[in-house]
Amino acid sequence: MGRPIKEKYFGNKNRPYTNYARGGNTGVGGEGVATITVSNSGTLYSQGTTLSIGAPNVAGGIQATISYSINSAGNITVAVVNSGTGYTSAPTLTVTTASQVTQYVTNSGVSATNTLSVASVVGIQIGMRIYGGGNGGLVTAVDPVLNRVTSSLPNDTSWTNANNLKFYDQGSGFAKTVALYANTTTQDAIAITSYLTTGSSAVTGGDIIKQESSRRYLVRNSQGIGQVRIGAGTGTNHILSPGQAHIIATDGGGATYYVTKLTAHKATLINRTSTSTALITDLVAGWTLDVATGTNQVSLAKNA
Numbered sequence: 001m002g003r004p005i006k007e008k009y010f011g012n013k014n015r016p017y018t019n020y021a022r023g024g025n026t027g028v029g030g031e032g033v034a035t036i037t038v039s040n041s042g043t044l045y046s047q048g049t050t051l052s053i054g055a056p057n058v059a060g061g062i063q064a065t066i067s068y069s070i071n072s073a074g075n076i077t078v079a080v081v082n083s084g085t086g087y088t089s090a091p092t093l094t095v096t097t098a099s100q101v102t103q104y105v106t107n108s109g110v111s112a113t114n115t116l117s118v119a120s121v122v123g124i125q126i127g128m129r130i131y132g133g134g135n136g137g138l139v140t141a142v143d144p145v146l147n148r149v150t151s152s153l154p155n156d157t158s159w160t161n162a163n164n165l166k167f168y169d170q171g172s173g174f175a176k177t178v179a180l181y182a183n184t185t186t187q188d189a190i191a192i193t194s195y196l197t198t199g200s201s202a203v204t205g206g207d208i209i210k211q212e213s214s215r216r217y218l219v220r221n222s223q224g225i226g227q228v229r230i231g232a233g234t235g236t237n238h239i240l241s242p243g244q245a246h247i248i249a250t251d252g253g254g255a256t257y258y259v260t261k262l263t264a265h266k267a268t269l270i271n272r273t274s275t276s277t278a279l280i281t282d283l284v285a286g287w288t289l290d291v292a293t294g295t296n297q298v299s300l301a302k303n304a
Contacts, residue, residue, distance in 0.1 A: 003264035009190050009289070010208040031180040032083030033064040036093060038176045044074035045171030046139070048098025048125030051078060053178075054091030058205050058303055061086015066093070074127050076174050083181070088303065090178040097169035098125050104164055105132070106147075113154040114140075116165065121147050124167045132165035139167065190289070191301040192219055192230075194245040199223035202240040207303065214261045219245065232258040232270040248272065249287065249298035251279045257298060262287070267298055 051068045064084030069077050101123040121142050128139045130151055137153030195202040206221030216229050228245035232238050247259040255275035261268035267287040285296045292299040
């Protein structure tokens, strides 16, 4: 099949997962989450506030995991637990405050001036602001057995006539920056769009696991792992069928091609666009993952 491609150009050798977190090589391109830097911890977030981090961009990647805590002042701290893999851009860290709860007051000031009895404490979280007939401060304790809520402020006469209380999360101000590990020491992986025989459609963003010949590869995408043959697809629209895959190449003039055969130094091509292909002779060219320069060189699409 000609000289095989070096494994560093495949996703399963791109930035091993063991360098940055717990566990073994996951066999996927992209990066893991390096740091989450909090520039503003916010204020008055309740204990019902949740934080979530986005999924990886590359199919087959592992989603990062985080830990976080909220103190009595409602300030948030967050840390990376598992860096994950497969991120080509920093994921979004989403902060979701607890939903507002309205509850009927069954008795005001049960056993202490700061204690309220309500019909149900479901959804009421420590740190929520209390309002209804007057400002009741913040929730400092919740008793799910007796349906009692303790406030940071004493009750006053206005609470006696309050039929309903509102409990709401007034947290605000949290700000952060999510950063990936810098991909500076390893080669970007070759990108592939593949249609597994066990799948239902073509999937972009997968990774090559193994080169089995100059045309046949073992790949992984979001549908699983399977063998595919690279080429131009079927018909004038170059539609992929089960067991087929696309690798896209671009020459220095911007013309694009489907790769039908790939060895360590040469790519055999089929025209993909109507852009001039004068830079390529006999549809065979050297390839790079950098920008193609001069004649008879193409750049392959890559997973960063």
